Amino acid sequence: MSGNSTILEVKDLYQHFPIDNGGIFKKQIGAIRAVDGISFTVKKGETLGIVGESGCGKSTTVRSIAQLYKPTSGEVLFHGVDLCKADKKTLLKERRNIQMIFQDPYASLDPRMTVRTIISEPLNIYNRRGLLDHKWTKDEIEDRVEELMEKVGLNKLYKNRYPHEFSGGQRQRIGIARALALNPEIILADEPVSALDVSIQAQILNLIIDLQKEMGITFIFIAHDLGVIQHISSRVIVMYLGKIMEISTSEELYKNPKHPYTEALLSAAPVPDPKVERNRKRIVLEGDVPSPDKERHGCYFYDRCPHKMEFCSCNIPPMFKAGENHEVACWLYDKEGHN
Amino acid sequence: MKDFDKEKVILNVEGLQTYFKTDAGILKAVDGVSFVVHEGETVGLVGESGCGKSVTNLSIMRLVPSPPGKTVGGKVIFDGKDILQMSEKELRNIRGNKISMIFQDPMTSLNPFLKISTQMIETIRLHQDVTKKEAREKAVEMLRLVGIPKPEQRIDCYPHQFSGGMRQRVMIAMALSCHAKILIADEPTTALDVTIQAQILELIKALTEKFNTAVILITHDLGVVAGMCDKVCVMYAGRIVESSPTEDLFEHPMHPYTEGLIASVPKLDDGGKEKLFSIEGQPPNVIDLPPCCPFHPRCRKKMGICQAMYPPVYHKDEKHHVACWLYASKEEIDNALKEARDVRK
Numbered sequence: 001m002s003g004n005s006t007i008l009e010v011k012d013l014y015q016h017f018p019i020d021n022g023g024i025f026k027k028q029i030g031a032i033r034a035v036d037g038i039s040f041t042v043k044k045g046e047t048l049g050i051v052g053e054s055g056c057g058k059s060t061t062v063r064s065i066a067q068l069y070k071p072t073s074g075e076v077l078f079h080g081v082d083l084c085k086a087d088k089k090t091l092l093k094e095r096r097n098i099q100m101i102f103q104d105p106y107a108s109l110d111p112r113m114t115v116r117t118i119i120s121e122p123l124n125i126y127n128r129r130g131l132l133d134h135k136w137t138k139d140e141i142e143d144r145v146e147e148l149m150e151k152v153g154l155n156k157l158y159k160n161r162y163p164h165e166f167s168g169g170q171r172q173r174i175g176i177a178r179a180l181a182l183n184p185e186i187i188l189a190d191e192p193v194s195a196l197d198v199s200i201q202a203q204i205l206n207l208i209i210d211l212q213k214e215m216g217i218t219f220i221f222i223a224h225d226l227g228v229i230q231h232i233s234s235r236v237i238v239m240y241l242g243k244i245m246e247i248s249t250s251e252e253l254y255k256n257p258k259h260p261y262t263e264a265l266l267s268a269a270p271v272p273d274p275k276v277e278r279n280r281k282r283i284v285l286e287g288d289v290p291s292p293d294k295e296r297h298g299c300y301f302y303d304r305c306p307h308k309m310e311f312c313s314c315n316i317p318p319m320f321k322a323g324e325n326h327e328v329a330c331w332l333y334d335k336e337g338h339n
Numbered sequence: 340m341k342d343f344d345k346e347k348v349i350l351n352v353e354g355l356q357t358y359f360k361t362d363a364g365i366l367k368a369v370d371g372v373s374f375v376v377h378e379g380e381t382v383g384l385v386g387e388s389g390c391g392k393s394v395t396n397l398s399i400m401r402l403v404p405s406p407p408g409k410t411v412g413g414k415v416i417f418d419g420k421d422i423l424q425m426s427e428k429e430l431r432n433i434r435g436n437k438i439s440m441i442f443q444d445p446m447t448s449l450n451p452f453l454k455i456s457t458q459m460i461e462t463i464r465l466h467q468d469v470t471k472k473e474a475r476e477k478a479v480e481m482l483r484l485v486g487i488p489k490p491e492q493r494i495d496c497y498p499h500q501f502s503g504g505m506r507q508r509v510m511i512a513m514a515l516s517c518h519a520k521i522l523i524a525d526e527p528t529t530a531l532d533v534t535i536q537a538q539i540l541e542l543i544k545a546l547t548e549k550f551n552t553a554v555i556l557i558t559h560d561l562g563v564v565a566g567m568c569d570k571v572c573v574m575y576a577g578r579i580v581e582s583s584p585t586e587d588l589f590e591h592p593m594h595p596y597t598e599g600l601i602a603s604v605p606k607l608d609d610g611g612k613e614k615l616f617s618i619e620g621q622p623p624n625v626i627d628l629p630p631c632c633p634f635h636p637r638c639r640k641k642m643g644i645c646q647a648m649y650p651p652v653y654h655k656d657e658k659h660h661v662a663c664w665l666y667a668s669k670e671e672i673d674n675a676l677k678e679a680r681d682v683r684k
Contacts, residue, residue, distance in 0.1 A: 053534060053535075054532055197387040197559065199387060199600065199603050200387075202615040203617045209614065226533070227605040227607055228605050230607055254607055264534060265533060265534065266607070268536065269533055269562065270566050271562050271565065271566075271606070272589065272601060272604050273565055273606075274589050277566035282537055282541070284534075284537050284538055285534045285537075288502045288504055288535065289532070
């Protein structure tokens with residue numbers, strides 16, 4: 001990985017969505033705590049993976065980073081600028097460097113736009129406001145669109161076609177081209193391969209790895225498939241109920257998982273090898289993921305944890321160091337012995 | 340591993356063909372699928388979306404919407420009788436009783452207006468001669484078996500009061516309440532999270548072993564197949580391209596498609612960052628497919644003959660079959676080429 005400078009820093013981010021009582025005054029009676037106080041840093045040129053089950057706040061985290069939601073509290077520092085407090089103009093300028101790829105390639109492209117319009121839209125928006133290095137002419141934009149299409153493996157003759165004329169994998173390529181249009185420094189990829197078939201998924205993963213090698217883009221990559229995350233990322237965050245459970249380099253995490261939740265997650269993932277599958281011992285977690293609408297005073301994983309202690313129910317564990325580049329939020333690893 | 344060949348054959352699918360009439364032409368969703376299920380065996384059907392896995396099983400149950408769909412050929416022999424020739428009345432005795440199904444989305448397959456108890460008691464009383472009270476007791480017993488806490492109370496809840504994993508448990512309880520001989524599970528865990536998926540898979544495994552139920556498991560996840568199935572059929576464009584015992588398939592995949600499929604799954608222990616193997620291109624459109632190997636445009640080992648004729652089935656041994664020209668002798672290929680040329684003339 002090139003360089004070690006921090007490009008993005010998330011500090012104590014909270015994202016709560018209010019629940020109202022359904023009356024006309026929309027009296028607030030509670031909140032869904034989608035993201036409940038998380039902090040991490042992203043280094044330049046790395047791929048940071050975020051895993052977790054549905055409802056654990058992975059997507060909300062990246063959407064809050066991109067300021068698609070206004071975070072309830074906390075800071076998102078991009079090159080030292082706090083995006084949460086930035087005014088519209090600064091935000092527009094900074095957002096040029098933060099782009100997103102979405103999960104559903106069918107819903108994320110406007111069906112009434114041609115591929116050319118889709119890919120050139122970000123360029124046009126920034127060009128109109130004079131935020132690009134110089135005023136781009138129509139031909140320059142046209143050339144850029146063709147260049148991008150070639151880069152992501154689409155035939156440039158298709159630029160006048162509409163999204164419905166493409167398959168799922170090709171649509172995801174269009175989405176990637178759109179994200180690359182402004183030469184961003186960081187791309188937030190929200191489950192970009194979950195909706196695709198295995199053989200197509202491999203194509204898109206390879207494309208993303210190639211692009212990163214070539215252009216040195218930083219990725220935050222969300223997936224619920226542990227195999228995919230392990231393959232693509234250098235560091236991994238494991239989330240549960242809006243909290244970070246474990247952060248580690250991906251190699252270390254898979255070889256040496258510390259948090260009971262990570263262990264369970266890894267052992268639940270099916271492995272495409274019958275010999276391994278028949279002989280392994282699964283840690284099967286009891287019950288379901290609880291609803292995130294309650295304020296919690298203890299460990300967020302307490303209800304389902306196979307190693308829970310009395311102490312865990314009323315003390316939220318901080319991040320303990322469990323080795324180099326390895327942090328875990330579990331009282332089992334508390335060296336000072338508060339419990 | 341148990342040898343299922345000595346067990347009784349309970350389902351024999353032979354040359355099943357299901358076509359759909361569309362404006363663009365005839366869509367051959369299932370085109371000559373044959374496989375055998377023994378008592379207590381778990382058979383996996385794997386393939387990418389659109390390869391005909393689900394339609395195969397809908398055809399077995401005769402649930403393909405007609406029109407536009409129609410099963411035009413083949414036999415589905417269950418207990419010595421062809422399901423495709425049965426009357427509606429006979430069929431009703433089989434559906435939900437001898438052969439039952441669980442689906443991908445447990446929310447849409449339960450009726451949201453009816454209590455779980457109503458739905459389960461209805462199923463049981465339809466097939467068994469019991470009173471309402473007995474049926475209810477039986478339903479509670481089944482719910483307890485699938486691990487629903489406090490089943491006596493939970494049985495009077497509505498489906499929306501259960502979580503996704505719990506709903507799938509209810510579906511399994513319902514499907515097995517009549518001691519079905521065959522359970523068809525159509526992507527039963529695709530909509531669930533990994534930890535819940537592990538729970539459900541363990542449950543299906545334990546219960547079907549207990550009742551000696553055969554399972555036809557449809558999935559696109561090779562990991563699930565590796566853990567659950569005794570035998571696997573790999574489907575591509577409406578046909579079975581390879582079928583084999585699970586271990587043999589993963590160790591010695593013979594069809595280039597199977598090989599590619601296994602290689603393109605990112606594995607937990609592969610060190611990462613290496614390039615994944617990927618199959619170029621996309622699955623074909625199955626409308627008006629020419630009589631050639633449907634995989635040849637994406638195949639790395641294609642030969643001239645692949646574009647001219649559909650490959651015959653080659654038998655590696657009694658259990659491992661593959662439809663690919665790679666394993667044909669030179670003589671066979673030459674003959675086939677000649678034949679193809681004659682046809683074209």
